[in-house]
Amino acid sequence: MIDLRSDTVTLPTLAMREAMAAAAVGDDVYGDDPSVNLLEERLAALLGKEAGLFVPSGTMGNLIAMLSQCARGDEVITARQYHVYCDEAGGAAIVGGIMFAPLEAASDGALDAAAIADTIKPDDFHNPPSRLLCLENTHCGKAIPLARMQQAAEVARANGLKVHLDGARIFNAVRALDVSAGEFAKTADSVSVCLSKGLGAPAGSVLLGARDLIDKSRRIRKFLGGGMRQAGVLAAAGLYALDHHIDRLDDDHTRAQNLADYLNSMNALEAECATNMVFVKCADRGFGGLAETCAKHGVIITEGGEKTRLVLHLGIDDAALATIKEAFTDWRKSTS
Ligand SMILES: Cc1ncc(COP(=O)(O)O)c(C=O)c1O
Structure with a gap:
């Protein structure tokens, strides 16, 4: 997962x-x-x-x-x-x-x-x-x-x-x-x-x-x-x-920024990156169904109210990052 x-x-x-x-x-x-x-x-x-x-x-x-x-x-x-x-x-x-x-x-x-x-x-x-x-x-x-x-x-x-x-x-x-x-x-x-x-x-x-x-x-x-x-x-x-594991924190920061950039390119999403964390807001319909769609891709998140927090760490490599992006794309398709 x-x-x-x-x-x-x-x-x-x-x-x-x-x-x-x-x-x-x-x-x-x-x-x-x-x-x-x-x-x-x-x-x-x-x-x-x-x-x-x-x-x-x-x-x-x-x-x-x-x-x-x-x-x-x-x-x-x-x-x-x-x-x-x-x-x-x-x-x-x-x-x-x-x-x-x-x-x-x-x-x-x-x-x-x-x-x-x-x-x-x-x-x-x-x-x-x-x-x-x-x-x-x-x-x-x-x-x-x-x-x-x-x-x-x-x-x-x-x-x-x-x-x-x-x-x-x-x-x-x-x-x-x-x-x-x-x-x-x-x-x-x-x-x-x-x-x-x-x-x-x-x-x-x-x-x-x-x-x-x-x-x-x-x-x-x-x-x-x-x-x-x-x-x-x-x-x-x-x-x-x-x-x-200290210097490699840079990888988490880079992947977090990459994820935030990707989410910002999606309709109605607004993402902010801070070191290894991404905070995302959804302007149109909230986050309904996001956790469920992510779970289908093997991605576990805590669905937020106003903001959803996504935390990058040493368990998330580039392949995992690609899967996370797919999960968000899938969810947007199902809600827009
Ligand atoms: C800023 C901060 N301080 C302290 C702690 C407490 O750490 P622990 O969960 O090991 O008690 C946390 C845990 O998430 C934290 O985020």
Whole structure:
């Protein structure tokens, strides 16, 4: 099947599975897993941070970042469209008593510095203390320019806030904007990076930051139940992805643009490409029947209301791209 629902659906390649099978492992809760240790060290070096912590998911990485930098009653400023606010089941509020101040993301996906400045609360006992700014890059596939992140981070830091970057897909931004991961990471005190999206590993994220923050985070990971034992089999997939699946993100971006161009050439369709994602609108009849027609071609999509999102990844090669185009052509024929 050609699955366009997300880049989280990627399956480990044969070579990745071989690397997993050959991984040196130990008990990571004791700090004894050489593959996990190496993955944490390599990502820390890549992002210019002192240390890293392997966690089961991006959601846990973000939650630990908030719990390690906020106390109960503290406020996290973020966008209402960002994953930490709308897609993580309110974990920060449930586990940490943390409240969110959700702002509107700008059209480029960034948070405007002026809006952040307006939202930061004065030091007054009536207010929840504004403690942390949470940024996201990429956001809905949009690679956010470094300068926009720097402006946001500058306002936050000038007011004593820490900055967390949800970099679930930071390497898509790295490839799209030709900015190093280290430059993006400099804007933040903590960064979470997902291995299981476009990088194609089956699970795992790494939280990066200063040594004392990561030491504190290790205790939080423990009480959340995120300490894994012979996790090196998963870390080996992450190490393989760092070596083989970062540069190839360009292929996903190129195919996404190619698909968007094709859809834009079709009557009544309007498609926008952002790194590895395509968002398509249908001006005349909506998307009725699209998922069904795609399924006949072996293409799985989530039919949207106003927009349908199509995500390109390492499971989609040129032959698959051709099939996707055929599926859309077939659907348009049946609806026009
Ligand atoms: C921007 C962003 N952040 C965080 C996550 C959470 O990752 P996970 O599904 O591994 O918890 C996702 C998942 O799709 C995401 O898109």
